[in-house]
Amino acid sequence: MVKKALTIAGSDSGGGAGIQADLKTFQELNVYGMSAITAITAQNTLGVQGVYALPLEAVIEQMNSIEADLRPDALKTGMLFNSELIEAVANNIREFNWGNVVIDPVMIAKGGAKLLQQEAINSLRETLIPLATVITPNIPEAEVITELSLHTIEARKKAAKVLHKLGADYVVVKGGHGEEEELVDLLFDGQSFVELKSTRISTRHTHGTGCTFAAAITAELAKGKTVEQAVKVAKDFIHAAIKDELGIGSGHGPTNHWAYRNAAVHS
Template identity: 50%
Template sequence: MNTAINSRIPVALTIAGSDSGGGAGIQADLRTFAFHCVHGTSAITCVTAQNTLGVRRVDAMPMEAVVAQIQAVVEDIGVQAAKTGMLLNQEIIFAVAQQVEALQINNLVVDPVMVSRTGAQLIDDDAVKTLCHTLIPKAVIITPNRYEAQILSGLQINSLEDMQAAAEIIHKTLRTKAVLVKGGGMQGDLRGVDIWFDGDKLEVLTTKQVETKNTHGTGCTLSAAIAANLAKGKDLWQAVQQAKEYVTTALTYALDIGEGQGPVGHFFPLWGLGTGDWELGKKQGSREQGAG
């Protein structure tokens, strides 16, 4: 991997789709990188027309354009970490995997965007197979949600024990360094509980639950925060822990915008620099989102 940079600022690359509503995808990733004082670069795989109510249209970028973006960034600027999000189709997935190997991109975080948190499959079965066989084995960590973990493990996930078993199966069969099975789609006390497995350590990661409907972009934000921390030289376990803390706080200050599901508040630390809006934001977050 080309790690040469012109300054001491770490650089991360996101390979994902564009969200016109600004809540997820490339937009969420770049804001997350910026919060972590990491220079964000990007390769856009698809362009979506969406808002807080849903997705209206998706247009794939040409595979050659995706490859050109990755090469342009890595060959000149260099990256210390990268993450993938929505790759959309088999052709793009295969091309990205080739570039990861050819350009020796290390510290790869794969958010295997296959199924939404509501259970709707987002890419076809051939694309899922290509993702599993070509890209996931190159990752240092993958971050599947409940439904993605079910596909990757072959298990039905309804309990903490199911999540733990799925993490172990995914680690063994897909040969990734670590797995983080996310509990955002779980019910009750398991909502927001994540399972980490790296072949040796099986850990349950818990944080306070934040009561809010505005959770758009949480998966993108988590994987981007992990990549940002890796770019800064954190070890993988530390990167995951700090990323989870960041997402939880961003959920506490989620944005109640639009008529549907708003995004998490990526820029919460910037509220009220010299204006008092930071304290106002905390009060609004507690009142409107039910956060403690």
């Protein structure tokens, strides 16, 4: 049976992040991808030039259409621009009893543009995170949600515990923004931590890494993998996507979504 994954996120005109990155990742991992678009962004590798939120009814109607005919085996959320949208999306996820929910709490674009309004943070904490099978914040996002300073591994472990208490079943605090020589992602299941380590890659072409990582987890969960298995595949996927860079654009270029497949073919 074909497995299906849904992304509820914004559109990136540059193709490196948002629904474009998600759908590419789903395809590469042999899952049928679907989308509910929350906003249209005008952006390229140099930054975000405009953000245009879709009417709330348009987002909800997209979700309703998916539920009526193409029920997802897993889903992820990305850019949810305001509290009204977060609460409406959360209500639909709960009403439809959709499982395997991956929350990528998108807040700031690579170029620095704010993609989540301040008043939406409480809605994220109170209505969406409790639905999460997995939440995948980077360090700055985890700092905003938990209101902690996360300069050390131990501090990030404390933040992971806070996020778990907010209701997420599993927490992945990504280490890309960390200052350690080795990149360390932390996976927490409420009881114990798994430290997933990798070599840092020096490159400016990292646009869409968060979206892609969360989408890879979503695809693997849709196929029936455990959370730990899904996170490990996602880490390998994004590491390959960064390492085998495309080198396009004058700013923060996109990652290479076919690198993981190429590596598998040539291994």
